[in-house]
Amino acid sequence: MEKLVIVEDNEDIRSQLRWGLSAEYEVLVAGNRLEALSLFKKHLPKVVTLDLGLPPDENGCEEGFRCLDDVLRQAPATKVIMITGNEDSENALRAVQNGAYDYYRKPLNLSELKVILARAFHLAAIEKENRSLQLCLDQHHQTPGGIIGQSPQMMEVFSSIRKVASSEVAVLITGESGTGKELVARAIRELSPRKSGAFIAINCGAIPENLLESELFGYEKGAFSGAHNRVQGKVEYANKGTLFLDEIGELPLNLQVKLLRFLQEKTIQRVGGREDISVDARIIAATNRDIVKETETGAFREDLYYRISVIHINLPPLRERGSDILLLANFFLRRFCHELKKKTRRFSAGSVKLLESYEWPGNVRELENRVQRAVIMSDEPIIEPESLGFSLKAVKDGIHSFANLTLKDAREMIEREMVVSAIENQNSNMARAAEALGISRPTLYDLVKKYDISRPAE
Numbered sequence: 001m002e003k004l005v006i007v008e009d010n011e012d013i014r015s016q017l018r019w020g021l022s023a024e025y026e027v028l029v030a031g032n033r034l035e036a037l038s039l040f041k042k043h044l045p046k047v048v049t050l051d052l053g054l055p056p057d058e059n060g061c062e063e064g065f066r067c068l069d070d071v072l073r074q075a076p077a078t079k080v081i082m083i084t085g086n087e088d089s090e091n092a093l094r095a096v097q098n099g100a101y102d103y104y105r106k107p108l109n110l111s112e113l114k115v116i117l118a119r120a121f122h123l124a125a126i127e128k129e130n131r132s133l134q135l136c137l138d139q140h141h142q143t144p145g146g147i148i149g150q151s152p153q154m155m156e157v158f159s160s161i162r163k164v165a166s167s168e169v170a171v172l173i174t175g176e177s178g179t180g181k182e183l184v185a186r187a188i189r190e191l192s193p194r195k196s197g198a199f200i201a202i203n204c205g206a207i208p209e210n211l212l213e214s215e216l217f218g219y220e221k222g223a224f225s226g227a228h229n230r231v232q233g234k235v236e237y238a239n240k241g242t243l244f245l246d247e248i249g250e251l252p253l254n255l256q257v258k259l260l261r262f263l264q265e266k267t268i269q270r271v272g273g274r275e276d277i278s279v280d281a282r283i284i285a286a287t288n289r290d291i292v293k294e295t296e297t298g299a300f301r302e303d304l305y306y307r308i309s310v311i312h313i314n315l316p317p318l319r320e321r322g323s324d325i326l327l328l329a330n331f332f333l334r335r336f337c338h339e340l341k342k343k344t345r346r347f348s349a350g351s352v353k354l355l356e357s358y359e360w361p362g363n364v365r366e367l368e369n370r371v372q373r374a375v376i377m378s379d380e381p382i383i384e385p386e387s388l389g390f391s392l393k394a395v396k397d398g399i400h401s402f403a404n405l406t407l408k409d410a411r412e413m414i415e416r417e418m419v420v421s422a423i424e425n426q427n428s429n430m431a432r433a434a435e436a437l438g439i440s441r442p443t444l445y446d447l448v449k450k451y452d453i454s455r456p457a458e
């Protein structure tokens with residue numbers, strides 16, 4: 001039997017409801033906000049009916065609204081049905097605006113209330129199913145290596161990954177920074193017969209040029225001052241496995257020659273050594289440079305380019321992946337909420353529009369970082385653009401580049417952003433912040449309330 005929590009301070013109505021509904025639900029009743037909360041935490045019901053006038057404010061509504069807020073903070077998906085006085089249409093609407101599922105005006109009619117309750121439970125069940133389907137979909141959209149995407153461009157990437165994985169050919173992965181080049185390299189290895197071999201990644205751009213050769217090929221004892229022992233290079237470690245040459249565009253020309261020799265002969269010599277050592281490694285290279293152009297200017301050897309790019313996989317920038325942006329954003333949101341043990345959140349309509357219209361110069365990595373930051377920094381159930389670190393400029397750019405933002409959304413986003421930065425700039429001095437914005441203090445307080453802006457205690 002489903003659990004139903006009824007919050008009602010009137011003894012008669014309480015027993016009437018308990019009597020009328022206990023055939024269908026496991027009815028749990030509370031007479032005030034604190035009782036309601038402890039019942040709620042213990043049972044986590046999908047549906048709650050909540051009397052607006054709770055003690056100590058039986059004739060007002062503040063305690064009822066506070067209770068609504070508390071419940072939704074605990075579990076945003078709960079369906080709360082507000083029970084209001086007959087004359088109280090303004091508060092009924094306010095309740096729905098604040099996240100209540102529905103309202104019901106007294107006097108209570110049991111059979112009507114039953115219909116509303118049944119619909120609320122039905123919706124809660126559908127939403128729950130939806131969430132678990134969403135999880136399955138996440139898994140479905142993932143290829144090995146955890147690459148998320150369903151855009152046609154990414155489907156093509158997935159198909160290339162599957163095709164090249166089983167062969168031994170060299171693969172060149174290109175794409176802007178943060179598009180997932182390393183993830184793709186790992187996925188190829190994951191699907192390949194070399195799965196159990198090592199995956200050795202070398203960032204050719206991060207190692208100083210004078211150390212790179214010994215890092216790659218190792219050295220013999222006494223090869224140079226300080227070489228007290230023989231040391232194996234990364235290439236040698238990749239034997240029977242996969243060698244990932246990241247940022248290969250950064251490789252200096254003299255090492256390009258040595259790498260080419262290794263690719264042709266499948267042997268290496270350690271620095272200071274003469275022995276040819278065979279190494280059987282699969283090569284995957286990546287770069288965010290336009291390497292074809294660099295072969296034309298001579299910055300990258302053409303013969304090496306042909307060796308490493310038997311197959312070329314290009315990753316599209318995030319801004320060109322359409323609905324993948326939201327798919328990824330929601331995936332990261334679920335992942336970070338889970339990892340950081342935070343309650344479920346969702347993006348506000350304004351955030352969704354910005355996520356979709358933003359340029360994403362840092363691509364998927366930037367998206368991942370922004371969502372993580374929002375989950376850490378904000379405890380609100382709904383994520384606003386500001387928590388994603390979008391500046392006023394980004395908000396404005398979003399409006400320029402995207403016609404689907406309504407004027408009202410745009411106005412509200414900018415209004416919120418301006419209020420937040422004025423309060424910040426004035427060190428939370430509300431009088432000065434109001435003055436800077438050219439509005440009265442009460443208006444500023446109204447805006448703070450409207451946008452649910454948190455500020456340090458004054």
Ligand SMILES: Nc1ncnc2c1ncn2[C@@H]1O[C@H](COP(=O)(O)OP(=O)(O)OP(=O)(O)O)[C@@H](O)[C@H]1O
Nearest residue numbers: 146147148176177178179180181182183288364365
């Ligand atoms: N399609 C995707 N699905 C899930 N996570 C992704 C996806 N693409 C990238 N990521 C994540 O984004 C981050 C950046 O990816 P990765 O390091 O592979 O990018 P990169 O192209 O190698 O970047 P750079 O050029 O800066 O080295 C990683 O945390 C990665 O897990």
Ligand SMILES: [Mg+2]
Nearest residue numbers: 178181182246
């Ligand atoms: Mg990388």
